[in-house]
Amino acid sequence: MYPARGAGAICTICASKQGRGGSVRVKNWTLLGLLVAALLLALAGKSWLAEPPALRADNAPGQFDALAAKARLARILDDQRPHPVDTPANDAVRTRLLDEVHALGLAAIVRDQQACGDLSKSKGLVCARVRNVIVPLGPAGGRAILLNAHYDSVPVGPGAGDDGIGVATLLEVAAKLRNERLRRPVLLLFNEGEEAGLLGAKAFLADPLSRQVDSLVNLEARGVRGPVQMFETDVPNGRAIDLLRRAVARPSAGSLSTDLYRQIPNSTDVTSFAPRQWLTLNLAPTWNETRYHSAGDDLAALSPRTLQHMGDQTLALARALAAGPAPQAGGNRIFTDLPGLGLVTLDLSQGELLLGLLVLLFAIAAVRRRALGRALLAVLVPLPGGLLLGWLGLALLGVLREGQFWRAYPALTMTAVYAGSIAVSVPALATIARKTPITALRVAYWLLLLLLGALLLLIAPGGIVYFLLPPLLAALGLLLGRWSAGAERTAMIAAALLQAVTLGSMLAQLEELLNGGPLWIFAPLGALLVLPWLIEAKVGIARLPARPLAAAAAGLAVLAWLPPALAPAYSTDRQQQFSIEHASGDALQPPRWAIVNDRASLPPAIRAMGRWTFAELPYSKRKRWVLQAPALPGVVRPALVRLGESSGPGGRRLRLRLVAPGADAIMLRLPPGAALTAAGLASPQRLIAADRDGYMIRCVGRSCDGSVLDLVFRNSRPVTADLTAVRYALPPAAAPLLRARPPVARPQYVPDETLTLARTRL
Template sequence: MRRLLILLALLAVMLAGLAATRLLIQPPAVRTDNTTGQFDAARAKARLAAVLGDERPHPTDSDGNDAVRDRLVAQLRAIGLDPVVRDQFACNTIHKQRGVTCARVRNVIAALGPASGRALLLNAHYDSTLVGPAAGDDGVGVATLMEVAALMKSERLERPILFLFNEGEELGLIGARAFLADPLSRTVDSLINLEARGTTGPVTMFETSLPNGPPVRAFAAAVDRPFANSLTTDFYRQLPNYTDVTSFEERGWTTLNFAMIGNETRYHSAGDNLAALDPRSMQHMGDQTLAVARQLAGGAPAGGGTALFTDIAGRVLVTVPAWLGFALFDLLLAAFAVIAFRRGGMWRALGIVLLALVGSAGLAWGGHELVAMARAGAFWRAYPLWTFIAAYACGLFAAVAAMALLARRVTVPQLRTGYWLGFLLLGALVLLIAPGGAIFFLMPPLAMLAGVLAGRWFAWGERAGAIIAALLLWLTLGEVVALLGELLVTGPFFAFAPLAMLVVLPWLIEAKALIDTHGRWLAAGVAGVLMAGGWAAVAAAPAYSADRQQRFFIQHATDVNAGKAYWAVGNDQSPLPEGYGGMAWRWGKLPYGERERWLADAAAVAGLRPPEVTVVESLVEDGWRTVVFRIASNGADSVTLTAPGDAQLVSAGNGAFVRRFSGEAEGDFQVTCFGRSCDGATLQLTAASPRKLSVTLSGVWGGLPAGASALVGQRPRNARPQYVPDSTVTLERIAL
């Protein structure tokens, strides 16, 4: 029993250490007292409350956003600024998609400092989606800009500072595109952009201009509590996600992009409200923005170069010139290859790393699939920590089992150097995808190498180096694991198991003698019990909570051509409540749609008029056809034309804002006009073909017809629309 308890305590502490990586990404506590010139989170939140008013959704070009804009302008004037409102009808390409969106946008611009010179731009957007009040996305950015402007207004500035509160970001960065046509944009050389994909968590600097040397130097010089690393910035560039920076980057401005991403379940939902907005996150965004703005107010940083960088527990930013980091990585890889080869046991040690990597991923995937067979939907949503702990336990079990199987005849020194050689070989693979990730493969192996060298003179040297290396790995890679836990909220969860294995294996190597003494396979059995217990907790935990609700939206859809109407429910594929709405539900697709959802037959909505499109002009030249058409939205909040992927569409838009479709993307083409001003708007569409187009014309109205009251009333507890609002939709095939 004593052996069992010792092993249980040892492995439980290791598992707790993996779970405790979340402590590495806690935002700083809110100050109770602010000195003169410090960012005041409470004052910033009070201004935001005044701007948001009743916290209704306020999408672009809506009555709600008119009211928000009026209150925003009033707040800026109360600060002592003289804001101007630019009124433009603009269009923009949707990043990495075959889409162009158009809307009437009103950008609000306020200026500080001298009237001439190269300007620093601070940007946030004040529009919301149709779903929620957007206190986080991007109310936190709006509040931050107002407070920073109030603080910097009394400072002596060497150059202009522009505060841009843009409209239309949620539709495809339309406000940012409109600003690029503004003469003021030609004075800008530096940009601070503020965003959010949640309501809590640290505010991470996740994107820079390239080369990243100048912005990273400015960031490092200014910020006291940094959260940033060059792996994240490289990884972000490969994602389909976008912010206003995506439109601005063509200007080559020195850029820093900040966001918080904690609790995505409230993002683009009614849960993104003031009550949920974490004041710690607001202060963290404000402190960083104010510090960097003051740093850049003296001018854009000079020089160039590329840097590798990472914070350590949000306390200090470590930066290394990329050329030096890559050279050091090569030296470390060569050194550990030589040492591991000379010590012997290299192949067994590498086999342990490989077996644990593959085994941990397979176990975590299998555990998740077993739970998914018993529970439909996003069963991890309310308490994701249990799913992460279960995945970590898979990594722990795989590491213990691999050690039990292969490490019996391998010494601890052989295992140490073999592990770090394997770690660096994995790093070489990471560098092929995200070179900025090299920073995570420098400090821990360097500490281990220093320990190996120290061991020649001091008996305790190598063990001390191994423990320091393992601790550095927990601080650095552990923080990445925790941040990924906030980012990858829908998985793949199996990816966390190998990451956990990498963090825990150096500690298991140091505990080898203890584990051998008390039984290697007994240790594996204990780790297996912890793993099974983790997945049992996942299976038992509630799927949804008041804080982290189920995604659940209701639509009434009309197929105009067929004269049929449907009720549609989009959720995470969970079964609908028994007898929901008294209807017969089936899983399927709407006409002309690709996404499956729950469907039931519905009665038509009396008096509903679908949008209409009238061709104003059709011109064929050199085999290309340009169609100019006028929209009658008939009250719809948005109107979309969808053409099949083989339609050869080239561009779409209006006036000076005719935009080309993304050449990188695949799939259907879409042209969307959003807001009141689409009624009567004229757009043009160009195709590299003279043929007429067969397109789907769809209209979306926020809200549901009267017949939806039973469905709304019977919506499950702890469920709400997210991303897609409760809405009324019409779909019609037309020739254009």
């Protein structure tokens, strides 16, 4: 009996332990599932961190009134037609703009100028007739503040955001400042021709009033909602950032954004103004780029919250600048905005020193806690691993779905990318670091983060601001951990929270800026955000059986792609790029229809119209869907009429008249070997060196027809030139294509247009 009782007792104890073990495993699985779900929800909703302040129901005296500003913009845009530079539509917009200025009791100066300039950060020359509107406020003498926006739009949309938001902001700022005693003059510049090539800004530089300016606030837009971000300053940025920190209560700004912006081929009017070395702050909203430069950039889409955010910042900056001399502080700052704290800034050299000290501190801690082996490997693997899974998921889904299939619901695709980062992180912690203490993993993680920040110094030094504050809090945790393990854990969680706020907000902004892809590049940043939380849960993760855990991770990585695989690619709000062109003339016989989209297959109704091919056309290197088109009756090809020619020590000079009746724009392209040294309307201007496709000269607007063009060549060899006349409209023959265009598709960047090419010998 005794042995039997002993065996029974042992079995009872074993069953009890197995029951408790099973219960613990279920609990660990449940907690891990809840944690993963919470992390994915947090990543999907991180844009909430960067939202602009709520729209005020009532404004205090002197506060910016977004609803009044938008009402003025509605009157100016009227029927919301596109209004490119030097068109009757833009003449009408300018007239209504002047009406609003006069209604405020203010006087305006209108400058009518012919402006030419290089195509900003690309090759070539562009010219147009522009009419800048200047509204002076405050005293007549002294160093002036320039508040700048452009009132022309692209040919494809009404420009309520780009740059109607800037126009509306300046008018409301004028309404608030007109009765205030300003110590310095404020110039409101409503310029024309920014979309054609920053021409209004270039024209203003020739204006005598520009010599008074020492400070600039430029207003732009690349979207219709979200925060208005300060994304560009003069260099060094010390005085501009100090002003922004002092003047603006709720800025949206980060030194990583300003550093990255300087490295991309993008430009605003600030590019033209930069040689003057004015104190400069450039502001713009960037959310929902799918409406940018399209018919979707309309009043209905423009967020009053976004308009209010731009207005509050601009008004505060104008008041601060007009109250006294411009700040003179030098040096470079690193900076980021923190909710409730405004702008946090630090001198770049101090930031570099702090980063170095933190690297040293965590390196010593890593040696002491033996965190340089498996611990460091476990937190490193999720970065390339998540990147690989994100690329693979997008590549495989791209085989099944064409074009920008994520365009309507980008959060679904980004969540799938981040799910891949989690799917790599969890098994890495469970296998590589199964026996590694959490204390070692914490140190390894923060050391890795700091080393990545040090690498960022080589590319974008301003980005180190996101690699300082959370590690500093984590370092405090290491210190407290000498006395209390609980205090260390609390500090580490606080550091993870701070990182979620700072890095998460920045990541939300970057996703909006790079919404066209490649989206997989964000996977490592997602891994950096989730790893601190998974590390704190590592004890429970390590207790789970390896194979089921790996299977669960694989399932997460696969199942996360189901929503983006099934969701519609386009929506009424976020439509497909889809522009239609008719092109004819020399080198285009027979004529062609062309469709510019996101490379997705054409709708069945359009495919049925004939044999479409995906190819380049002579006027653009961007590939299009191309189909033979009918010739248009009565088409007059553009021409160059020779007015004079001379040769001398400076080379061969040609004077030509541009002839293109009814054209909205004229393009002249010469081959790379043309040896062109200068070109311009009215007087030659030096060209940027030719790119691989040759030299490009553009004239935009109705004044181009009949304009006189001067060309200077280094030698007397004749050259072949391609002349293209562009009309921002389609012929009646395009009606079937227009009817067949999908209801959730519209032109973006490229308008529906008719192009006529002529080849000539010069």
